[in-house]
Each structure stands twice: as structure tokens, then as C-alpha cells.
Amino acid sequence: MAVATITTTSGAPTPHRFTVDEWHELGRLGFFHEEARVELIEGEIFDMPPIGDRHAACVAHLNRLAVTTTGDDAVVWVQNPIRPSYYSEPEPDLALLAFRDDFYASGKPLPADTLLVVEVANSSLPFDRDRKGPMYAKAGIPEYWIVDLAHDVVLVFTDPGPDGYQTSSTARPGDVLVPRALPQVTFAVAEILGPGCPGGRAGG
Amino acid sequence: MALLVLRDDFYASGKPGPADTLLVVEVANSTLAFDRDRKGPMYAKAGIPEYWIVDVAHDVVPVYTDPGPDGYRSASTARAGDTLAPGLLPEVTFAVTDILGPG
Numbered sequence: 001m002a003v004a005t006i007t008t009t010s011g012a013p014t015p016h017r018f019t020v021d022e023w024h025e026l027g028r029l030g031f032f033h034e035e036a037r038v039e040l041i042e043g044e045i046f047d048m049p050p051i052g053d054r055h056a057a058c059v060a061h062l063n064r065l066a067v068t069t070t071g072d073d074a075v076v077w078v079q080n081p082i083r084p085s086y087y088s089e090p091e092p093d094l095a096l097l098a099f100r101d102d103f104y105a106s107g108k109p110l111p112a113d114t115l116l117v118v119e120v121a122n123s124s125l126p127f128d129r130d131r132k133g134p135m136y137a138k139a140g141i142p143e144y145w146i147v148d149l150a151h152d153v154v155l156v157f158t159d160p161g162p163d164g165y166q167t168s169s170t171a172r173p174g175d176v177l178v179p180r181a182l183p184q185v186t187f188a189v190a191e192i193l194g195p196g197c198p199g200g201r202a203g204g
Numbered sequence: 205m206a207l208l209v210l211r212d213d214f215y216a217s218g219k220p221g222p223a224d225t226l227l228v229v230e231v232a233n234s235t236l237a238f239d240r241d242r243k244g245p246m247y248a249k250a251g252i253p254e255y256w257i258v259d260v261a262h263d264v265v266p267v268y269t270d271p272g273p274d275g276y277r278s279a280s281t282a283r284a285g286d287t288l289a290p291g292l293l294p295e296v297t298f299a300v301t302d303i304l305g306p307g
Contacts, residue, residue, distance in 0.1 A: 057215050
């Protein structure tokens with residue numbers, strides 16, 4: 001298999017930037033342990049941190065809210081890979097994708113298929129905001145939310161551009177979030193954050 | 205995927221243990237041997253009552269029940285056209301054809 005290389009005009013060595021094809025070849029070769037949690041972000045391979053208890057609970061809340069309000073208007077995609085570019089294959093905690101009968105069995109979701117991405121963050125907030133955010137924005141994914149568990153808020157990013165999302169806001173318990181591409185789908189912030197946060201409520 | 209006993213806090217205060225876990229499902233393509241021979245005994249030793257593997261390479265769902273210290277004692281195979289329901293949640297039904305998807 002040919003391996004893509006990148007050279008600079010100065011001739012100085014640069015880190016190898018893995019493509020999604022190389023990434024999948026590593027998978028076929030069994031390069032990583034079956035249980036390894038790794039992600040390809042802009043050509044670099046990152047270890048995903050272990051999922052904390054509150055993070056896991058938040059993903060369960062998001063899944064429930066998405067499935068109960070989305071119906072067949074979108075495919076609910078939980079911690080599955082998406083393909084924002086030729087150099088990235090992240091596994092966001094939740095994504096909402098344009099509905100397809102085969103549920104993307106024939107090919108991973110591309111930016112045009114991706115209506116919303118949600119990451120749940122605790123200690124990973126800087127990475128989710130400053131590395132993943134620009135990656136999603138450059139790909140043109142229309143909306144990106146970060147559930148900031150440390151501060152009990154949801155950061156909302158819209159209007160993607162080559163330099164990142166141009167619009168951002170903060171949602172708090174009591175607010176209701178509605179993805180721009182799916183106005184019939186609603187997420188109460190208090191339910192995303194779950195009981196135990198200020199203003200949080202149990203899922204009904 | 206796992207189905208867990210409902211808790212108001214959705215397990216924010218602590219990860220689910222075996223007593224909370226009603227069903228575990230793994231989807232396997234190249235990982236079938238690992239999911240069957242490493243994870244299966246692990247789930248059985250823990251006492252998790254039911255374990256399904258969605259074998260996408262062969263379009264079947266092996267179903268394991270009756271956990272014991274040496275593994276699951278009962279096994280069967282579900283195919284397209286069958287309907288699966290977890291023993292502890294008999295009202296929850298999964299059409300195998302829907303799990304495997306079109307094609």
C-alpha cells in the first residue's frame with residue numbers, strides 16, 4: 001500500500017500525517033489492541049481518555065433525548081466514527097446525521113451528512129474546543145455543542161468557517177437547545193446535565 | 205450496547221456493575237473471536253445474564269445465556285427473520301433483520 005508523504009519547501013522533516021485510508025489499514029493489520037480507544041484527528045493519532053461516570057451518564061441522557069425526539073428525522077450516532085476530512089476520523093459522543101435507509105453501512109458519514117456533533121467534556125474541554133472545534137468547523141459541520149461538565153453548561157458553536165466557528169453561545173440549565181438543522185428536535189440542558197448539577201433534573 | 209436497570213441518575217454516581225446489567229451486545233466483524241472467547245467468559249464470570257454478539261460477517265446473532273464461572277452454558281443462533289427479546293426485558297423486542305440492516 002502506498003503511503004502518502006508530505007514534504008515542506010524548507011526540506012525540514014515534518015511529522016507523518018496519517019490519512020483515513022492508512023488509519024483503516026492499521027486497523028486491518030491489528031496494529032492497536034482490540035480494546036484500544038484511539039482517534040485520528042487531523043492526521044495525528046490520539047488516545048481517548050477513559051470515560052468518567054458523569055460523562056457516561058451524560059451520553060446516556062443525550063442518547064435518550066435524541067432518540068425520543070428525533071424519530072426517523074435523523075440517524076442518532078453514539079460514539080461512532082465520522083469522517084470530517086481525509087485526515088480525521090473522530091468518534092464524537094453524539095452526532096445527528098441525515099437519515100439514510102442503510103444507516104451508513106456503505107460508508108462513514110461525511111460533513112454533508114452531519115447535522116450536529118456533541119462532545120461531552122470534563123478535563124478534555126481545551127482539546128474539544130481548540131482542536132476538535134476547528135476540525136469540525138473547517139469541515140463545514142453546521143453545529144457543534146460541547147457539554148462542559150466541569151461548569152454545568154453547554155457551549156454552542158455555529159457558522160463554521162475555515163478559521164473556526166464564527167458564532168458561539170452558552171446554554172445553561174433551564175434553557176432548551178434546538179439544532180438549527182433539526183428544529184423539531186429539542187434538548188433540555190438540565191436533562192443533558194442530569195440530576196446533581198445546579199438546576200439539573202432526572203430524565204422523565 | 206448494554207441495557208441497564210433504570211436509575212434516576214443514569215449511573216452518574218458509579219458505573220454499572222453486573223447486578224445492574226440486563227443485556228450486553230457487541231457488534232463484531234474482525235473482532236468476533238475476541239468478543240466470543242475473551243469477552244464472553246468475562247461477562248459470564250461476572251454473572252451478566254445475557255450476551256449477544258452481532259456477527260456482521262455471517263449475518264447472525266449468537267445468543268448466550270445461563271452465565272457460569274466457566275462461561276455461558278447456553279448458546280443459540282438467531283438469524284434474519286427471528287425476533288430477539290432479552291430474558292429480563294421480554295417486552296423489548298429486536299427484529300434480527302433490523303439489527304443487521306438492509307443488504
